[in-house]
Every structure is written in C-alpha cells, then in structure tokens.
Amino acid sequence: MIEQLLDPAYYAYSLFSVPTFLLAVALLFLGTFVWVREGGTRVSFSFFIMALAAGIWLFAFSGMYAATDKKVALLWAKGAYLGVPFIPSAVYFFAVTVLRITERRKIIVWIVSFLSLVFSFFALATDLLISDLHYYPWGYYPKYGALGLPFLAFFFGTMALSLYEFSAEFKKTGPGTHKLRVKSFMVGFGVASLGSIDYFAKYGVPIYPFGYLPIFVFFVIAVQTIRRYRLVDITPAFVADQIIATMADSLIVCDAEGKIRLVNPTACSILGYSRTELLGKPMASFLAAARAHRFGEALQGTVIRDEEAELHAKGGRRVDVSISVSHLRDRDHRAQGVVIIGRDIRERKRIEEELNFLAKFPAENPNPVLRISKEGMILYANRVAHSLLKLWDWKSGEPSPYFFRTEVSKVYRAGVNRELEVTVGSAIWSLMFNPVPEAGYVNVYGTEITERKRAEERLKHMVHYDALTNLPNRLLLTDRLNQALSRSRRHHQFVVVLFLDLDRFKMINDTLGHHYGDFLLKGVADRLVACVRSVDTVSRLGGDEFVVILDDISDTEMIPRMTQKILDAFSKPFNVHSVELFMTPSIGVSIYPNDGESAEELLKNADAAMYRAKEQGKNNCRFYSSEMHLNVMERLELETSLHHALERNEFVLYYQPVIDLREGRVVGMEALVRWEKPHSGMISPGKFIPLTEETGLIIPIAEWVLRTACAQNRSWQEAGLPPVKIAVNLSGRQFQQKDLLETITRTLEETGLSPDFLELELTESILMQKGDATIATLRGLNAMGVRISIDDFGTGYSSLSYLKRFPIDKLKIDQSFVSSVMADYNDAVIAKTVVTMAHGLGLKAIAEGVETAEQLAFLHSVGCDEAQGYFFSRPLPAEEAMKLLTEKFHC
Numbered sequence: 001m002i003e004q005l006l007d008p009a010y011y012a013y014s015l016f017s018v019p020t021f022l023l024a025v026a027l028l029f030l031g032t033f034v035w036v037r038e039g040g041t042r043v044s045f046s047f048f049i050m051a052l053a054a055g056i057w058l059f060a061f062s063g064m065y066a067a068t069d070k071k072v073a074l075l076w077a078k079g080a081y082l083g084v085p086f087i088p089s090a091v092y093f094f095a096v097t098v099l100r101i102t103e104r105r106k107i108i109v110w111i112v113s114f115l116s117l118v119f120s121f122f123a124l125a126t127d128l129l130i131s132d133l134h135y136y137p138w139g140y141y142p143k144y145g146a147l148g149l150p151f152l153a154f155f156f157g158t159m160a161l162s163l164y165e166f167s168a169e170f171k172k173t174g175p176g177t178h179k180l181r182v183k184s185f186m187v188g189f190g191v192a193s194l195g196s197i198d199y200f201a202k203y204g205v206p207i208y209p210f211g212y213l214p215i216f217v218f219f220v221i222a223v224q225t226i227r228r229y230r231l232v233d234i235t236p237a238f239v240a241d242q243i244i245a246t247m248a249d250s251l252i253v254c255d256a257e258g259k260i261r262l263v264n265p266t267a268c269s270i271l272g273y274s275r276t277e278l279l280g281k282p283m284a285s286f287l288a289a290a291r292a293h294r295f296g297e298a299l300q301g302t303v304i305r306d307e308e309a310e311l312h313a314k315g316g317r318r319v320d321v322s323i324s325v326s327h328l329r330d331r332d333h334r335a336q337g338v339v340i341i342g343r344d345i346r347e348r349k350r351i352e353e354e355l356n357f358l359a360k361f362p363a364e365n366p367n368p369v370l371r372i373s374k375e376g377m378i379l380y381a382n383r384v385a386h387s388l389l390k391l392w393d394w395k396s397g398e399p400s401p402y403f404f405r406t407e408v409s410k411v412y413r414a415g416v417n418r419e420l421e422v423t424v425g426s427a428i429w430s431l432m433f434n435p436v437p438e439a440g441y442v443n444v445y446g447t448e449i450t451e452r453k454r455a456e457e458r459l460k461h462m463v464h465y466d467a468l469t470n471l472p473n474r475l476l477l478t479d480r481l482n483q484a485l486s487r488s489r490r491h492h493q494f495v496v497v498l499f500l501d502l503d504r505f506k507m508i509n510d511t512l513g514h515h516y517g518d519f520l521l522k523g524v525a526d527r528l529v530a531c532v533r534s535v536d537t538v539s540r541l542g543g544d545e546f547v548v549i550l551d552d553i554s555d556t557e558m559i560p561r562m563t564q565k566i567l568d569a570f571s572k573p574f575n576v577h578s579v580e581l582f583m584t585p586s587i588g589v590s591i592y593p594n595d596g597e598s599a600e601e602l603l604k605n606a607d608a609a610m611y612r613a614k615e616q617g618k619n620n621c622r623f624y625s626s627e628m629h630l631n632v633m634e635r636l637e638l639e640t641s642l643h644h645a646l647e648r649n650e651f652v653l654y655y656q657p658v659i660d661l662r663e664g665r666v667v668g669m670e671a672l673v674r675w676e677k678p679h680s681g682m683i684s685p686g687k688f689i690p691l692t693e694e695t696g697l698i699i700p701i702a703e704w705v706l707r708t709a710c711a712q713n714r715s716w717q718e719a720g721l722p723p724v725k726i727a728v729n730l731s732g733r734q735f736q737q738k739d740l741l742e743t744i745t746r747t748l749e750e751t752g753l754s755p756d757f758l759e760l761e762l763t764e765s766i767l768m769q770k771g772d773a774t775i776a777t778l779r780g781l782n783a784m785g786v787r788i789s790i791d792d793f794g795t796g797y798s799s800l801s802y803l804k805r806f807p808i809d810k811l812k813i814d815q816s817f818v819s820s821v822m823a824d825y826n827d828a829v830i831a832k833t834v835v836t837m838a839h840g841l842g843l844k845a846i847a848e849g850v851e852t853a854e855q856l857a858f859l860h861s862v863g864c865d866e867a868q869g870y871f872f873s874r875p876l877p878a879e880e881a882m883k884l885l886t887e888k889f890h891c
C-alpha cells in the first residue's frame with residue numbers, strides 16, 4: 001500500500017490540490033518560524049502545534065485530491081486525521097496559553113487533547129469516523145460514518161470554547177494592546193469558523209470545500225497579530241499582571257467602599273486566606289482597630305506611605321506589615337478605590353527588637369563603655385562612663401579628658417588592644433582600649449578592679465609577710481637580701497645578716513601555750529623593729545627564728561654596737577597577758593663579703609653562728625667564723641650516722657644510782673643512754689637526743705631504752721639483787737604518740753618487769769602540753785603502778801594547779817639549783833621550797849646533780865627524800881652499776 005501511495009501512477013495533476021498543498025507548506029513554515037522567532041516560548045509552541053495540525057490536514061488533503069485511485073485517496077483521507085482531530089485541541093491550547101490561563105484550564109486542555117487522540121485513532125484504525133469516500137468534481141472527499149456527528153460536536157464545541165475564552169478575556173480586559181490582540185484573534189477565529197463549510201461535502205452535499213481559505217485567512221490574521229502585538233506583549237497590563245503575581249509584597253486592591261477586589265498570591269499567603277475567601281470582604285476587617293480608622297482616612301483620599309500596621313490573619317495570627325496606600329482614580333479623577341501594598345516586616349521587626357535589645361547592653365552595662373574618635377572626641381559614653389568622666393572634670397560635649405586623648409591616639413596608631421589601670425578617687429579601674437581602625441574610633445571598656453587589686457595586694461602580702469608578726473617572711477627576706485647584696489656590690493659596702501633564735505622559747509610555748517608564745521613573738525618583732533633603721537629589714541623565718549638585714553653598712557665597727565643594742569632590748573621582761581616573761585636571744589652574725597657572697601650562704605653561716613652562740617650559754621652573740629662551717633658539717637654527719645645507730649647496736653645504757661637519803665641505800669637507777677659512735681667514742685645524749693627529737697628518731701630509740709632498762713632491772717631482780725626502781729627519761733615527742741600507754745604495757749609484759757619497778761621521768765614542759773591527753777596517759781600509767789617523776793623541776797613554767805591534777809609521785813629538783821645551793825641563797829630557797837611543796841602535795845622530792853657533801857648535807861637538812869649525783873656515783877655501765885645495788889652509802 002505504501003508503494004502505491006508513493007507511486008505517481010496513482011496520481012493525476014489536480015488544480016484543487018495545489019492551493020491546499022501550498023497552504024500546508026506555508027502553515028508548516030509559519031508555525032516553525034514563529035516558534036523559533038519567539039524563542040521557544042510556550043505560546044509560540046502552541047502556535048506551532050496548531051499550524052502543524054492544520055498543515056497535516058491540508059497536506060494530506062492535497063494528496064487525496066490528486067489521487068486517482070480510491071484506496072490511495074482513502075489513505076490520504078485517513079492520514080489527514082493525524083492532524084484534523086488535533087486542530088480544535090491545538091486551538092484551545094493556543095487560546096489559553098495566549099490568555100495565560102493554562103494553569104487554570106489545565107484539565108480541559110488534557111481532556112480535549114485526549115479526545116483528539118481518540119478520534120484520530122478511530123479515524124485511522126476504523127471506518128467509524130471515515131467510512132468511505134465521496135467522489136466530487138474536485139476529487140475524492142471523506143465520507144463520515146457513525147462517529148462523524150460526535151466528532152463534529154467535539155470539533156465545534158472545542159472551537160466554541162476557545163472563542164468563549166477570548167470573548168471572556170476581551171470583556172474583562174481594559175483598553176490596550178492585549179484587548180486588541182484578543183480582538184484580532186477573535187476575528188481570526190470568526191473567519192476560521194467559515195472553514196466548517198467543508199463538512200457539507202462530507203455528508204454528500206457537493207459544495208466545494210474551500211474551508212482552507214478561511215483557515216489561511218485566520219493564520220494571516222494571527223501572523224499579523226503576532227507581528228503587531230507579539231504573542232505576549234510586555235504591555236503595562238501584562239507586566240502589571242506578572243508583577244502582581246510574583247511580587248514579594250502583598251497587593252490588595254479595594255473598591256471605593258473598601259471591599260477587596262483584587263489580591264495577589266503574597267497577600268493570600270500573608271493573610272492565610274484563599275483568593276476567593278478574601279474577594280468581596282471589607283479590608284477593614286483584616287486591620288487592627290487603630291489601622292482600620294486610618295484605612296478609612298485613606299479611602300477618603302489620604303495617602304499612606306510606609307506606615308506600620310497589624311493585619312489580622314487567619315487563625316488569629318497577627319502579622320506586622322508596613323503599608324502604603326495609593327488611590328485609583330478614573331479619568332475625571334473620581335476615587336475608584338485604593339491599592340494597598342503591604343510589606344511583611346515581621347523579620348525586620350524581629351531584627352529591630354534584637355538590635356534594640358542588644359543596643360541596651362552598653363547602655364545598661366554597669367561598667368563604663370566609651371567610644372572615642374581618633375581625634376579624641378567622645379562619640380558615645382554610657383551612664384556609668386558619664387559619672388566616671390565627671391570625676392575627671394569632664395563635661396558632656398567636650399573633647400575627652402587629656403588622659404583619654406593621649407591614650408586613644410597611642411592605641412589608634414598602634415592598632416592593638418591596650419589595658420590600662422587608672423585610679424579614680426579610691427577606686428581602681430581597668431580600661432581596655434580597643435581600636436577599630438576601619439571606623440576611625442577606639443572603644444573603651446572599663447571594669448572596676450578595686451576589690452581584685454586589694455585581694456591581690458592581700459595575697460601578695462600573705463605571700464611575702466608573716467601572718468603573725470607582719471614582718472617580711474623568708475621569701476621577701478631573700479629578695480631584700482639579694483637586692484641589698486647587689487647594691488653593696490656596686491657601692492663596695494657591707495651587708496650584715498643577724499640570725500636570732502629565742503632561747504627556751506619552746507618551753508614557753510609548751511608550758512604556757514601557743515597563745516602566750518604568739519604574743520611573745522609579736523613583742524619580740526616590735527622590739528627588733530624598734531632597734532633597726534628603716535632601711536634595714538627585720539624578718540621572721542618561722543617559729544622563734546628572726547633574721548635582721550643591716551643594709552648599706554660602710555663601717556663594720558657598728559655591728560657589735562648593733563647586736564648589743566638588740567641584746568639590751570631583751571633585758572626588760574615582755575608583758576604577755578599580764579604575765580612578765582623574760583626572753584633572751586642567741587644571735588649569729590654573718591657579713592658580706594667576708595662570710596659569703598650569696599644570700600643563701602650568708603643566711604646559712606649566720607645560722608651556724610647562732611648555734612654556736614646557743615651552745616655557748618645563750619643570750620649571746622657570735623660572729624661567723626670558718627670553723628663553724630665544720631660544726632654544721634659535723635651536725636649533718638651526726639644526723640646521717642644516727643639513722644643507722646640503732647640497727648648497728650651502737651647505743652648503750654648507763655645507770656646512775658638513786659639513793660634514799662634516810663636509809664643511805666640504793667633505791668633506784670636512772671637509765672641514761674649513750675652512743676658509742678665508731679671512731680668517735682662515747683657521745684653524750686645532750687648532743688644527739690635533741691637531734692633525734694628533731695628527726696623523729698627518738699621514738700625507736702626511746703623504745704629501745706625502755707625495753708633495755710626494764711629487761712636490765714628484771715635480770716638484776718632475777719639475779720637476787722635487792723629490787724630497785726628503774727627510772728627512764730621520756731621525751732616530749734614520745735608523749736605525742738597515741739599508743740604510748742600500750743607500748744609501755746607491752747614492754748613491761750614482754751620483759752616481765754612489774755610496773756611497780758618502773759619510774760618515768762618527764763619534764764615540766766611535757767607535762768604542760770596537750771593537758772587532757774597527757775592526764776589520760778599519766779592516769780593510765782598510774783593505774784598500772786608505774787611511778788611518775790617531774791624532771792628538772794623549777795626550770796619550767798608549771799602551773800601549780802596542774803601538779804594537783806596529775807598523778808605524780810616525785811619532783812626532781814633541777815641540778816642547776818642543787819649545784820648552787822651553797823653559793824646562791826635564792827637557789828637554796830628554791831630547793832627547799834620544792835621539797836616543802838612536794839611534801840605538801842604528798843609527793844617525794846629528789847635532788848639531782850649532787851656533787852658535794854655540803855650539798856648533800858643541805859638537802860638532808862631540808863628533808864629531801866632521795867638524791868643522785870657524782871657524789872654517789874657517775875652513770876655506769878650495767879655490770880658496774882649492778883655492784884652498787886648492794887652498797888650502803890653514808891648520807
């Protein structure tokens with residue numbers, strides 16, 4: 001069939017086919033041309049579709065007219081329906097596109113397109129639409145079958161619909177290009193409708209189908225319209241439509257009565273209502289009361305420009321808008337209505353509120369905030385800054401105070417932040433200058449730091465000063481000493497370091513309590529400060545140690561005068577809580593550059609000299625000499641060896657007999673420790689016991705002494721010797737042990753010695769420390785049967801009332817009194833008083849350090865119960881002491 005279709009033998013020249021063919025070509029060209037020229041817009045595309053559909057129809061009909069064979073003609077007739085059914089749908093699509101209502105007519109477009117497809121299908125695939133061909137003088141022509149009428153209804157119905165769209169648009173469109181264009185198309189359609197003449201021939205009426213001519217005219221009109229008005233003109237109306245539809249602001253047009261006549265999509269979305277919900281409603285109902293009144297004024301002719309208003313949106317929402325109202329007037333200037341343009345300012349308001357809120361920060365800041373131009377003019381000062389500036393005598397409107405001008409200029413030039421501290425009245429401020437070069441000013445932020453500074457000062461003071469005496473502490477002392485040394489190096493002068501340690505201060509502290517001790521230290525500090533010049537430094541290192549730096553000394557001869565002055569300052573008693581206390585210092589002196597170059601060396605050497613002063617009788621002053629250095633070394637060496645002495649079994653106990661003065665026999669032995677230091681001989685406890693107390697080594701050593709003494713006494717008893725008490729010295733450090741009672745109990749148990757044969761000697765100072773705990777321990781010992789004796793009695797500060805409270809058995813008169821009973825009346829009185837007091841309290845009295853028969857006779861005469869001393873025997877090793885146990889002494 002295709003071969004026949006293409007075979008010229010089945011055709012003959014037909015004058016009737018020529019115009020249809022030429023018109024088909026023209027339409028296809030025209031459609032393509034418009035499409036391309038309009039840049040492929042939707043309207044030009046719809047025009048092309050329309051031209052294509054008509055072009056197919058005419059092209060196929062030209063073939064049909066020229067065909068000599070019926071079958072070939074039928075093929076062309078049916079082929080024409082690849083285009084004909086699409087003509088009405090293409091026309092409708094073109095109409096709604098030109099009228100820009102495609103979106104709204106989308107469904108109709110789809111329906112007519114679908115029907116076009118259906119009819120095309122029936123025409124091509126069945127005989128229901130084209131059942132046969134007529135033969136007319138101009139050639140073959142389609143004959144409609146059963147679907148002919150429905151197709152005609154569809155065809156004309158769709159065309160009528162298109163025409164209706166144009167006429168509706170024409171009616172509602174105001175004068176202008178668009179109206180003219182619509183009018184042109186309407187005329188074109190009117191002409192094109194004459195093309196329906198062709199359908200007569202389809203039903204056998206032999207009227208020549210010149211329908212292509214009106215169609216041609218339609219296209220000519222269309223092209224003319226396009227040429228003159230373009231398919232979519234940029235006419236004010238069109239542009240206005242576009243703008244209204246797409247503008248970000250809401251647009252509401254109201255008539256003269258204030259009823260809404262037009263709204264754009266933005267207005268709908270702001271108000272939350274659809275277009276139909278809004279149209280016809282009074283605008284005032286969407287405005288807050290105050291604005292509704294203003295809107296009334298606008299309707300009366302008031303022009304409104306950018307006034308803030310609140311719109312009542314759907315669901316009770318309030319929308320902040322900025323409103324402008326302009327007027328619509330007719331040619332005679334009669335008010336027709338108003339155009340309201342509203343801009344959603346919710347975001348702007350939010351930002352404004354945020355900015356206002358932020359702007360309050362500097363204003364309400366409790367600290368000063370200033371902005372100063374680089375020329376020094378104050379651009380901004382908050383309230384606090386104003387009051388601060390007034391203190392600088394600054395008046396508003398004047399250039400900033402001189403201080404600010406100079407600082408701002410400096411900071412601005414440097415371009416980096418700078419923090420300054422300034423004092424205004426009694427307050428200290430920290431001012432942070434923050435340059436902003438790009439803006440030409442400097443921001444100044446102030447903070448009051450008075451408290452912080454004071455706290456810092458307090459802290460600095462605490463770091464550098466002794467809390468009790470308020471004297472410089474070791475840290476500041478070292479600093480001052482270093483400064484003094486550098487000065488003296490430059491000026492070739494001397495620096496003198498005096499190291500002071502109070503004699504027997506510990507005893508006062510222990511016996512009278514820290515409260516007294518502290519008070520005394522303050523008194524000492526005052527006296528030392530009073531002795532020196534203001535350039536000198538008096539410092540407390542801690543405890544009872546003081547250091548005085550004498551600076552700027554050109555003559556060393558003044559040093560002895562100075563030390564004497566200090567010693568003299570201690571000659572008067574210190575009044576401590578109404579108690580008169582005598583206190584003496586031991587002073588060590590080192591001198592720069594003779595005794596050391598550095599602060600450390602000078603302090604160490606002055607300390608060594610002070611030790612020597614102490615050793616040599618206290619209340620004394622010693623200048624440093626190089627041999628003292630050896631003493632210090634010796635002390636260090638002793639300390640190291642002591643650590644190993646116990647494990648190396650280097651300690652040994654000596655025993656000194658205690659004689660009952662009435663019976664003349666030995667009633668006790670005092671155990672006294674000795675240290676047999678290899679290569680150094682026997683070392684006296686007076687030398688190493690204080691060291692062991694300092695280092696804590698006293699605890700294991702004391703335990704060893706107690707165990708050895710108890711064991712020794714037990715072995716004497718087991719050897720059948722007369723039973724005696726063994727006296728063991730207790731150190732203060734031991735008494736601080738919580739388990740002292742358990743240790744003694746355990747030792748007695750382990751050695752098998754009955755507590756009745758143990759006597760513990762403790763000094764007054766031990767007795768007075770930690771009163772209640774001491775009483776408990778003593779009572780525990782007493783309950784066991786252990787005897788307690790107060791050693792060195794008379795040298796301390798015992799409260800006599802305490803003696804009553806403690807379970808004491810014996811008072812031991814210190815040997816310093818015993819040694820001078822014959823020479824010093826006072827000591828004799830003291831010795832006698834101690835004996836009387838002991839007896840008065842129901843205690844025994846014992847005298848130690850008895851060396852002569854006169855001393856013994858005196859003690860006898862005052863009723864002293866017991867005695868010990870070189871007169872009877874020196875302390876002896878165990879075997880020798882044992883021999884004395886059976887000896888009788890003549891008292």
Ligand SMILES: Nc1nc2c(ncn2[C@@H]2O[C@H](COP(=O)(O)O[C@H]3[C@@H](O)[C@H](n4cnc5c(=O)[nH]c(N)nc54)O[C@@H]3COP(=O)(O)O)[C@@H](O)[C@H]2O)c(=O)[nH]1
Nearest residue numbers: 672673684685686705729730731791848849850851869870
């Ligand atoms: N905590 C401990 N202290 C102890 C212990 N052993 C001794 N000590 C104390 O050491 C100090 C010095 O003791 P020491 O060198 O043994 O001197 C004692 C006697 O030798 C000495 N003495 C005795 N009689 C005389 C004398 O007639 N003349 C004289 N010049 N000295 C004499 O006196 C010391 C005894 O003192 P005291 O204890 O007060 O009875 C000394 O304080 C010891 O206490 C120990 O194991 N633990």
